[in-house]
Amino acid sequence: MSIRVENLIKTYGKQTALDNISFRTQSNHIIGFLGPNGAGKSTTMKTLTGILPIESGECWINDINVKKDPIQAKRNIGYLPENNPLYLEMYVSEMLQYQAELYGLKNTKKRIQEVISQTGLTLEKHKKIKQLSKGYRQRVGLACAIIHDPQVLILDEPTTGLDPNQIIEIRQLIKELSKNKTVLLSTHLMQEVEAICDEIIVIHQGKIKEQFLLHEKDSKYPNRTMEEIFVLLTKSSS
Structure with a gap:
């Protein structure tokens, strides 16, 4: 259940958002995807999910090529963008019913109840968002x-x-979900990284600066906090 990116390039006019980046994650891990604002995190995520077209390079979700088989790749992806796109006039259960129908799910009533329970929404399911x-x-x-x-x-x-x-509460939920899923998570909270992530990828100015497992942190960067490591890897110069 890994994510694989090879030689991914994305430009916006004369600006290079992703500069030939490559990485591969491990399965059933929470991967902290870190970088300053404008580093390329959201662009990478939108490319992996098929929202942005691949300009150059390749991406795989569980060995499914995002460019060659986009529908099958999307079936294997759950995406929560930074600006949570919910229909505020819908009831919680109604929103989930709508989402289930978009995916063509069968026996939606049972699945919706499972997800409501899993995400702690039982008492809120009859409320409007x-x-x-x-x-x-x-x-x-x-x-x-x-x-x-x-x-x-x-x-x-x-x-x-x-x-x-x-x-x-959200961290605990993500940690629970990661038991049988691979989670790529962007955040600016270094405490969050140390609390729930298994693996770290740092991107800066559209380039991958570092990738390591969290348990390797002390051997790779002795006596440094995650915040200090972040600053070290994302200084303004390339």
Whole structure:
């Protein structure tokens, strides 16, 4: 259940957003995808999910080529973008029903109940999404992302704007989901990286600067915190 990227390039006019990047993740891991604003994180995620076309290079989701077999690749991906795109006038259960139908799922009632339970939305399922706190809206976004039981989750800053209690709850949910899924997670919170990630990828100015397993941190960067490592790898010069 891995993500593989080879020689990926993406430009916007004269600006190079992704500069020939390559990486491969391990399976059933939470991978922290780190970098400053504008580093290329969201562009990479949108390319992996098929939202942005591949300009040059190759991407695979569980050995499925995103360019050659985009529909099958998307069946294996659950995506939560940074700006959680929910229909605020829908009820929680209605939103999940709509999402399930988009994926052509059968026996949707059972699956919706499973996902509602899994994401802790049982008491909120009859509420309109606009009535929910941001933390619960993020839970609905995650529920939509996993409704079709994908093997890979791509989450773009899923805890941004949440209070400390909500952050802990969403982290626990992501950790639970990662038991049988690969999770690529972007975040600016170094505490979050240390709390839940198994693997780290750092991108800066459209280039991969580092990749390592979290348990290798102390041997690779002795006596440095994740925050110090981040600063070291993402100084303004290339």
